[in-house]
Amino acid sequence: MEKTDKIFVAGHRGLVGSAIVRKLTADGYTNLVVADRKELDLAKESAVAAFFAREKPEIVVLAAAKVGGIKANNDYPVEFLLENVRLQNNVISSAHAHDVRKLLFLGSSCIYPKHAPQPIREDALLTGPLEPTNDAYAIAKIAGIKLCQAYASEYGENYISAMPTNLYGPHDNFDLTSSHVLPALLRKAHEAKTNGAREIVVWGTGQPRREFLHVDDMADACVFLLENYNSPEIINVGCGEDVSIRELVELICDVVGFDGELSFDATKPDGTPRKLLEVSKLKALGWSPKIQLREGIARTYEWFLEHELAPAVAR
Secondary structure (H helix, E strand, O other), X not given: OOOOOOEEEXXXXXXXXXXXXXXXXXXXXXXXXXXXXXXXXXOOHHHHHHHHHHHOXXXXXEOOOOOOOHHHHHHOHHXXXXXHHHHHHHHHHHHHHOOOOEEEEEOOHHXXXXXXXXXXXXXXXXXXXXXXXXXXXXXXXXXXXXXXXXXXXXXXXXXXXXXXXXXXXXXXXXOOOOOOHHHHHHHHHHHHHHHOOOEEEEEOOOOOEEOEEEHHHHHHHHHHHHHHOOOOOOEEEOOOOOEEHHHHHHHHHHHHXXXXXXXXXXXXXXXXXXXXXXXXHHHHHOOOOOOOHHHHHHXXXXXXXXXXXXXXXXX
16 A cells, blocks of 8 residues: 555544554554544445545445444344444445445454354354354354455455454443443443442353454554455454453453452353454464553553543533
């Protein structure tokens, strides 16, 4: 890519999109295009087509998606499936119609079968049943991957797809009813500490194992792939290490300063037993993460205190 290429980052206000904008800006890319939901509804085909016709981006990063934790995915499968398929189809088809040179589609590690061999290789896709609690979101993402590959096969488009592991960091969703596990536990620990509680209740048994990557590392990987990767075959993005949910919450409590008890509610779903990505393909290209989990959690907690709580106090 050239530093002056016109790059459209769809979903620039979200966790991943905002990190990619920060990384591109820091790396000297000077022609970024963004539009929030009031300016551009990605679910409306005509609006997306008009936007592409007017702006004529050369590079597109599709980081926009309806996302949520295990409860939100389980409660609203229709919304997670329909909304994600709509916006993906609109952006990818408009990219083709308006001669976008390269597109990066961001998938998710949840696309892989629930009981895929660990660590999960890219070729595990569609080799077994999905995790039922988030299969609607996973199916939408798989549809996006297949659409990118179809455009590459039929029209020769340079559309690439990256599969990130569990991400966290600035601009995450910290709402306890709809967030992912790490930000939810961070908020629980903070509120327990602030309220003088002596116990935190954690969903599930605490035994499932998860891999976590700071979103700034993810953004770094995305720019690396835009600059160095040109295959329609999916590529995993992760750190190659995982922790149990119990180990995660203990680490979060240590960072936050909560020294109470932990209680695990085994009546709540655990989700996939383990989800660790095999990342040798990306490492062989020359990329590896830089932010360790404890450091990343500490950074995220600082951001949470400054941006999630300070505005409420100011009001």
